[in-house]
Each structure stands twice: as C-alpha cells, then as structure tokens.
Amino acid sequence: MPDMPTTEPAGPGAPPTAPQPVPPVTREHPRLAVQKTYKLYVGGAFPRSESGRSYAVHAAGGAHLANAAHASRKDVRDAVAAARRACARWSAATAYNRGQVLYRVAEMLEDRREQFAELVAAGEGVAHHAALAAVDAAVDRWVWYAGWADKIAQIAGSSNPVAGPYFNFSLPEPTGVVGVVAPQESSLLGLVSVLAPVLTSGNAAVVVASELRPLPAVALAEVLATSDLPGGVANILTGRTAELAPVLARHRDVDALDLAGASAEIAVELEQAAADNVKRVLRRDPAEHGWDGEPTPRRMLAFVETKTVWHPIGV
C-alpha cells in the first residue's frame, strides 16, 4: 500500500472542520527519537562489551549511523561458554521442534522487513528496493533452512548393508560449537546464509558480524531473542574481525569454523590456529560470488558428524 498523502481532502463522512493549526508547543520542541544502543548478543542477553569499548559505524556514504559494541577476547570466550552450555539442549531438541523455532525466526524477520531494509540500505549503500529484495531473500532463505531441520538426517544418514548379522546405521549429529566469521559485504542475506545452516543442523554458533556493517546482525539478534531460540544457541559479536576471529580459531572449545567472511590474509592464520584441536574448517569458496544463488545442503553438511552404530542381530 502506498504511503498516505500528508494532506488528504476530507472524505464525505469526515466532520467539516477547518484544518487545525499545529500546536505551538510541538513546533518549538519536536519529538526526539529514542536511539538504540547496539549491543552484543551473548547467552540470550544483550550485554555491552566487557571492555567498555565501542566503535563508530558509518553509512556507505560516510554519515555516522551508530556506535556498535567493540567486543573483546573476553567477550568471545563468554560467548563460547554460552554456546557450549546451550549446545546440549539445542542438539537434543527434536528436529521438529528445531524446525518450529527456526520457522518462528523467519516470522519475526518478516515482521521487521522495513527496519532491516533501512539498515541494509544505509550500511550497504544500496537503493531501498534492492535492500528490501535482499531482506526478502534472507527471510525466504531462513524458511528454506527451517524446513531442513527434520530432513537433513534423511539425506545424510543411511542404513548400511554390512556383510554379517548386524544392524548398522549412520546418522548426522551436530558438530557442536561453530565459530562463524560472517560475510563482510552482505550484511543480512550473507549472515543469514551462514548462520541458519549452522543452527538447523543442531549446532550452537558464535558469530563475528560484518565489521563495517554490523547493524543488521544486531537487529537479527533481537529477532532471535524473540523467537524461542534458547539463549546461547546463537551468539553475535560486533567488533574487529581481525581481533575476534583468531580468538575463535584458537579456542579449544570451538569445534568448527566457517571462514565465509575472513579475508584471504587472515584465513591462513585462522586455519592454522584451527588445527590445534582439529577444528572442521569451511573455507571461503572462491567460486562463491555473493549470496544470491540458490543454497544447497553443503553448509549444513559441513557442520555435522556422521555417527555409525552397530548392533548384532540374533534371537
């Protein structure tokens, strides 16, 4: 529906009154908007950085948009601890339940379309309609992944016809705590494209948001917080990627790493650090240009472990 014109002729049912003058008090004191403090999302709560730091976030055109929390090493460690605590419950939830919760996330996203479009447009410097298209794609992608929650085991699992009297089956299980370096350019669609698959397959995530365009990530955290996603399943940090990502890569209680938003320079260092506890590493795919293409199950399958169970058959 198009925006309502500001001055509209009075309809037939409207009382025949002359235009009211604006009360003088409003002209002298225009209402001041309440600005949001952009905070971290850790363990289901919205703390500031323990370091007390923030950094300025600018629009593509250079205007100041907000100050975002500048997370520290300690914040990363807190987020990993929260993710580890949340992991057990989320991975033990039924796949049906996970699908329901994730679908709820899409509902909340849809509700805030305009807000996200403004944030994306400002941060990425794209026209409003392009930003809105990206938001719509992000919502649709979230729905796509939500629907996978109770299907991934059926495409990734198997019954194995071993040569003996044994029942043998394989099924995918979540890897655990996944560190995600979110894409730097695509601040919402890119973020959704990497976060949703990690959650769908039952993992908990610690996300380092786009460094220069972090605001949609913080808004997404607010969506997650109101979607019945248990606190700690997704944790979102804003700050300097080069400072935060190595902490995640080195952390012994992080099981896997998604390097989607890591530059080529830091990716090598991150991958080396990841070897300390044999993290599963999803490299940035050089063939991947943008996030507009159709998703595949690849990102979900990168963060599952195949478990095979044997049992004898007999009377």
Add this chain to the structure above:
Amino acid sequence: MPSSLFTYAPAPESRSVVTLRPRYGLFVDGEFVEPRDGSTFTTVSPSSEEVLAEVAAAGPGDVDRAVAAAARAQRDTWGPMPGKERAKYLFRIARLMQERSRELAVLESMDNGKPIREARDVDVPLAAAHFFYYAGWADKLAYAGLGPSPRPIGVAGQIVPWNFPLLMAAWKLAPALAAGNTCVLKPAETTPLSALLLAEIVQQAGLPPGVVNVVTGAGDTGAALVAHPGVDKVAFTGSTEVGKAIQRTLAGSHKRLTLELGGKAANVVFDDAPLSQAVEGIVNGIFFNQGHVCCAGSRLLVQESIADAVVEALKARLETLRLGDPLDKNTDIGAINSPGQLAKIEELAGSGEADGATRWSPRCALPERGYWFPPTIFTGVAPAFRIAREEIFGPVLSVLTFRTPDEAVAKANNTTYGLSAGVWTEKGSRILWMAQHLRAGVVWANTFNRFDPTSPFGGYRESGFGREGGRHGLEAYLDA
C-alpha cells in the same frame, strides 16, 4: 594353568607362498623404479628382527615424479574414462587380491607382526571387499546424493599407518579411484611390503600407468607429498600429532583434507550385560592386533557392582591367550610393530604404575628375539592418569568404574578424542540412549571392532574428520 594341561602343537603357516625380493624400488608411472634423489632403508620382521628387504626411501624429486605421473594419468586416462570402465579395473583388483590372499596375508603378518589368523581373516578379505564395494560406485556417482554431477578432485596424496597396512591402503585407494582420482600412496616405513605387493597387483590388473603410485619412505617422504603443489587432496591416517601438523601445512591451500587420527575409546559395560560375551568383546576391543588399533577399546568403563566379576573373568580369559610367532595359526597376540612403539608402550605402562594404578599381566613367556609386550590390565585407574587419557596403541587396558548411565557418558566423553565407543547391556532403550550420547564416530553395541566397506568409519573431535567406507566415503574424493 591350562597350558600345563594342554599344549598346542606348533601350527605355522608356510612362508613359501611369499617371494621376497632383496630390494624394492618405488612404484611410479606403472613401473618399479630406483629412487633418483632418495636413499634406501630396511624393513624387518618385528617378531624376529630378521631383515626382510631393502626398500627405497623416496626423496622430494621422487615424490615429484610420482605426483606428475598421477596428474598426467588423471588428465589423460583415468579422469576421462567412463565410470563403468574404471569399475571393471577395480573389480579386477578385488579379484586379484582374493586370488593372492594367502600371499598377502603371510607377507602382512611377516612385515607387521600381526597374527596370521587376523591378517588372513580380517585384513585381506576386508581390503578386497573394499575394492569390490567401491568398484560398484564408479559408474553410479551421480546417485551418491552428493550432487547431480560430481567430479573427481584430481591427485590424491594418501598416507597410511603401519597397523593395518594393506587394509588402510585399500580404504584410501578404492574410493579415490572409483571417483576418478589418481593416487600417490605413502605406506608406513615399518610396513611397506604389502603396499608394494598391491602395486604388483595393480600392474597385473592392467591399470593405466600413473593411476596408482607408491612412494615408500619415512615422515619426510610424507611431508613432501603433503606439501607438493600438484596434490589436490590429502588423506591421512595416523597420529593426532601428525594430523594437526598436516592440517596446519594445508592452511590457505586449495587442497582438501580428511584425517583419521587417534582414539581413546570407552568400552562401557552395564551390570545387565551378558558377561561372557562382554568379556570376549573387551578382549577383542583392546587385544585385537596387539592394541595397535586407533579405535581400540582402551578404557574399560564397568559398572561398579560388577567390576570385580568382570575383571576376574577378564583375567581368566587372558590366561588363555597365546602370544608368540605371528605365523602360527594358533597365535592370538603377535609382536609389537617396532622398537619405537614398544618403548612408547613401556613408558606409558610405567606411568600407570607411577600414578598408582595396579598392573596385571597373565603369565606368558615373551620370545627372546623381536619386540613383545604382554597383554596388560590396569585397575584402580583414575580419569586423570595418563593411561586413561593418552593413546597407548598397545595391548594395555585401563579399567575405570561408574555407577549411573550419566556418569558413564560423562567419563566416556571426557577425552579430546572421539573415534569409537562400545556399550554392553541387554536393555534396548539404554543402548540407543547411550549411542545417542556418546560423542564418537562409531558406536559398537554388544559387539566391538567390526568393520565393513559399507559402513562409514571416522572420528569426532581430535580423532579427525571425514569418513571412510560407505556412501559417505565417496564425499572425500568428489567435488560435488
């Protein structure tokens, strides 16, 4: 003592089926060749310390030659070949392995020290079965569920350990070749012979030159292979320490990696378990292949109420195990593969005593020559002891106890590894609950150490990533 009542007559398998060459070259581009910039080393029988043969140690130039041959073959012959033709080559290899099974088994037992009974009944038949299984995939890759048009990755550099030399070579080669890749295989330096015999089988099967190459040597040969820019995919089975080093080396490269590393598996026995079956499973879990098994059930977690009965039954069973000549068909426990491994086992067993655990071994005489370690049980083991945390890779069992299923799971998962686990109970719902909660890639319930080409195998956590076996095993070798 049973052995004083009944004695076994020696039942040695004949060595005559094996023709050892005094000297083995590298297998590159379809030919056995002398190393260009490498040297030689000897491989010995661990049960007698007899030198079996002199083997080439490939230098960087030799590795380069092998990778170049593999790349040519991948580009010109093996890659473009229709899957149904590749399949028939792999079926040929499987059949030739079956035809020459006794020879392979005896050679494996001689070079590795494992009992002929195991080489004959497990290693060789499973290795042949792997080729047979993956042969059938070669022309069905589009149906593997990995994507509509999967493509080979290129040249696979594959490094295998000494505990199952032929079987691990088969686990690596068969899926790689089925998927259209070509291979450079590096067997372990203490057990190179069965891979070289497999190379001969590859020749007999008529595979195009360069499709399979075997470069023998030690760690530096492996390192040269891993670092070679012409290698597109690295598959490694071995220690966690080396696996981490390989992962670091490949950081930032285009190379794909799968790792099958160490383990410290818990074998959990509940009070309702069928006792005699559980005891057999515990013995098989830790003493199979002298405990040189990455998925060995090296931590026995037994419910407190039956701990004494289980340990007593276990000790009685161990008294009947026969340790000695690996080629004797009655032998249960063979030789430790190398002096280095023996020293490691002795050091860790020593730490168990120093930490305060109680050490027990059956009365058994160790042969005078060769490398031997008796089956050993430690009781009174606390989770903090090194023998409860570190992979010993030898015939040493650490016994711990638990009271509740939750405690069993917590203790079982209290490790950085996650390769395998065992559960023994008669209660079905508890088996499935345990299987769900154990963080391990393979869970054996009321059985242990079972393997099959159709069954995916591989670890969680620091036991590595990627799966070998089954449909899942193809993923490591395809770009989908």
